[in-house]
Amino acid sequence: MKLRFLIYTFFLLFPQLLMAQQVIKGSVQDATSGIALEGATVTANTGEQTTSTANGQFSLSVSENTQQLIFSLIGYNTQRINLPYSGAELLISLQPDAAKLQEVVITGYESNRPLLETAGAISILDRASIERFDESSVVRAVNTVPGIRMEERAPASYRISIRGSSLRSPYGIRNVKVYYNGIPFTEANGTTALNLIDAANIGSIEILKGPTASIYGAGTGGTILLEPRKAAPHETSLQTGATTGSYGFRKYTAAASIGSENSSILVQYTKQKYDGYREQSAVDRDVLLISSEFRPSDKRTISANIIYSDLYYELPGGLTEEQYRDNPRQARGGQFGSVVQNASIDLEGINVGLKQEYRFNENLHNITAIYGLHKFKDNPFNTDYERNTNQEIGARSSFAYNTTLGSINTTLTLGGEYQRGFEVARTYDNNGGTFGELRTDDEVLAKTGFLFAQTEFELPAGIIATAALSLNDTKYEITRLHQIGSGTYKYNRDFEAVLSPRVALLKRLTDKISAHASVSSGFSPPTEEEILTSNGTLNEDLEAEKGTNYEAGIRGFAGKLSFDVVGFYFRLNETIVSRQDESSVAVFRNVGSTSQKGLEFNATYTLLEQPEQQLNSVKVWSSYTDSHFRFKNYQKDEEDLSGNKLTGVAPHVAAAGLDVATKAGLYFNLTSNYVNELPLNDENTVFAESYFILGARAGVKRDLGRSFGLEIFGGVDNLTDQKYSLGNDLNAFGGRFYQPAPDRNYYGGINLSYKL
The missing domain is CATH 2.40.170.20 (TonB-dependent receptor, beta-barrel domain)
Structure with missing residues (x-):
């Protein structure tokens, strides 16, 4: 009798259990390069968790009272999205964290390699670095980078020196x-x-x-x-x-x-x-x-x-x-x-x-x-x-x-x-x-x-x-x-x-x-x-x-x-x-x-x-x-x-x-x-x-x-x-x-x- 009662109860509640679950699908990519990200952790606020595959895709079953998903990956800023879920596949773009070098993708030199695989002196300023200041200009953000100096002779009159290159720049940006x-x-x-x-x-x-x-x-x-x-x-x-x-x-x-x-x-x-x-x-x-x-x-x-x-x-x-x-x-x-x-x-x-x-x-x-x-x-x-x-x-x-x-x-x-x-x-x-x-x-x-x-x-x-x-x-x-006092001429160099x-x-x-x-x-x-x-x-x-x-x-x-x-x-x-x-x-x-x-x-x-x-x-x-x-x-x-x-x-x-x-x-x-x-x-x-x-x-x-x-x-x-x-x-x-x-x-x- 107890077994029959449990089976009966299970089939009675099974449709409700199905209604209480939803499957969320999508993919995770690098916001800068668009490259698919493997190993990104997807966590629901109710505890369910999964990771993205080699092509960046994920699938996660969550309960109906789930309100938020959290996407995290070493080298990237954590991102949260609020539910309910519309049914369409999600495309999550994670912003690289410039403080973590192992995953930052470099577009310079046109190789799209991680910074750890790029031979060259390179610095990166993300959006968060710019937002540390009042955003009247990028002068103060740029001046946090070693080897580069940005100056403001007057508001909106900029000069940039990379390793001393302002010698020839009394005003403006040259070289x-x-x-x-x-x-x-x-x-x-x-x-x-x-x-x-x-x-x-x-x-x-x-x-x-x-x-x-x-x-x-x-x-x-x-x-x-x-x-x-x-x-x-x-x-x-x-x-x-x-x-x-x-x-x-x-x-x-x-x-x-x-x-x-x-x-x-x-x-x-x-x-x-x-x-x-x-x-x-x-x-x-x-x-x-x-x-x-x-x-x-x-x-x-x-x-x-x-x-x-x-x-x-x-x-x-x-x-x-x-x-x-x-x-x-x-x-x-x-x-x-x-x-x-x-x-x-x-x-x-x-x-x-x-x-x-x-x-x-x-x-x-x-x-x-x-x-x-x-x-x-x-x-x-x-x-x-x-x-x-x-x-x-x-x-x-x-x-x-x-x-x-x-x-x-x-x-x-x-x-x-x-x-x-x-x-x-x-x-x-x-x-x-x-x-x-x-x-x-x-x-x-x-x-x-x-x-x-x-x-x-x-x-x-x-x-x-x-x-x-x-x-x-x-x-x-x-x-x-x-020209006053002289004739016209052409000069080619x-x-x-x-x-x-x-x-x-x-x-x-x-x-x-x-x-x-x-x-x-x-x-x-x-x-x-x-x-x-x-x-x-x-x-x-x-x-x-x-x-x-x-x-x-x-x-x-x-x-x-x-x-x-x-x-x-x-x-x-x-x-x-x-x-x-x-x-x-x-x-x-x-x-x-x-x-x-x-x-x-x-x-x-x-x-x-x-x-x-x-x-x-x-x-x-x-x-x-x-x-x-x-x-x-x-x-x-x-x-x-x-x-x-x-x-x-x-x-x-x-x-x-x-x-x-x-x-x-x-x-x-x-x-x-x-x-x-x-x-x-x-x-x-x-x-x-x-x-x-x-x-x-x-x-x-x-x-x-x-x-x-x-x-x-x-x-x-x-x-x-x-x-x-x-x-x-x-x-x-x-x-x-x-x-x-x-x-x-x-x-x-x-x-x-x-x-x-």
Whole structure:
């Protein structure tokens, strides 16, 4: 009787048991590369658990009262999704955690290998690193990376130095190539208008240090790869946010995103205004980003980006040491003062890019990108007035083929890149902020391109060997249509094609540690602004820089510690440096060679990583850069400057921080930055003082029900209230070296999201 009763009860309750269970299926992939992730743990809040298979797929039976699934994998940020389950298969994209090196996939060098299998000095900034700060720019986030220094001479006036490459950059970004979603953002004339992008447009940053000409063409400084923000898979949402802070800082964002299994579209608008810490330092910037990706088939992925920017920012000008100490908030004064002349830049531009990745089969794939841009600049300066219009087109394509040579797995990559830019550049007298009589009228045609080849061999004993080569060519054609006191003429400059090789070896010492070494050659022709200076003078004798870089490093992880150490020696010939003349116009010259020896170190230690605990994440991180950079064979008139320290480079730079997060959504970030004193002129007679600054941000980020998300935050920058100059003018005429940074300042804001 008891047995019959139990059987009867079982069949009576069986339909109810079926109704009480549901099976959730889906797949897990890397959010950056789209590569399927094996071994990801899928955990329900009710206790059920499974792991993803080799192709990233999972299937999990859960009870009807399950409210949340948690996806976790070493090397990736934990992700949670709320139920109920619609029945469609889930596509979960996990964001790599840059602090854990073993799983981070590197897109640079076009090999898509984990960082532990990539021979080269590489640093990664994820979205969380950018969000440690107020997002007025990426300056403070970038300055947490060893070996790279980003400066802000005035708000929205950026300069980037990778291993001392700012010698030739009195303003703007030169000798560093920038790509956005794999599409060139650096123009054919060698300059990069990074201020046309808002920090909110960037999903992650990958920085390749030293000559990378084998893959990215001419350059001795390095390459920066920016990944755009994208819509989250299987999510349709609206987001809006507002931030306000000291000295009239306001920032507003609004975005709409649609993500499905095979497509994603993000439309984002940002508005930023800043009254300025100094006189004549206001900013007004509007940026519209449209970022999309479509997968019409398993073989084809198409992405498109449109960036429209309207930027106005003022230029306060450099101060002497006496002015800097007396009143750092003042602008440059005098007859040609910044306020009197309305020194400023009005920049409007649109950049359109289209990229396709096509997989012919499992061994052969191609990535092809085309782009175009249009830009207009209106620039009243202290001593003249520039009005420029620039149009450009370009393309990049590469083929990667995987094969086997005997028993050795081999990847062969072939490709090329071409850019053509046409600029109409005019200079006028500046009559109190309005343009007067025409001084010069020029047409500048810039053409640059390169072909490259790279082969990777997976040798026995865990060794990966890389050999790469590129052939680079750059041409300028300058037509002078008008110049006061002289006739018209044409000037053509062809920097002869140069071969740039790279050889690298990597050895997996263990499954957690690898060592690498490389030798690479770089070639960097002058930019158009270095040949045709702002006062209309042609610099016909300027030669291209050429350098060779030797480096070796070790990276890995041991338990909760991850680390990356690189030592390098870089020898640069025909070094280009800049000096200001009495009218504050930058002039450029080759000065022999430099010897640059350095050590770069960064580490992260995870004190706590327990998603289910109330205090679920505590991490500390640090970075350090040692730079022993010297001029060699530098003769300036009658003075021998050989052996002097490299201008604008601090011998020691360090950064450190603490990141804390709780299950309730509370978080706290503390960051610090130390910069040693640095020389401001080639003679090493004037130095900027060392400084130490602190910054902090705290907030709460959590879901309100199943649809709404809320973040409230506040922060402080320069907590130590240091007086320092973040963007010094090197070799400045009249001792106007200093561009003071703000004192202690505060910000706060709110972000809202709604999932449809």
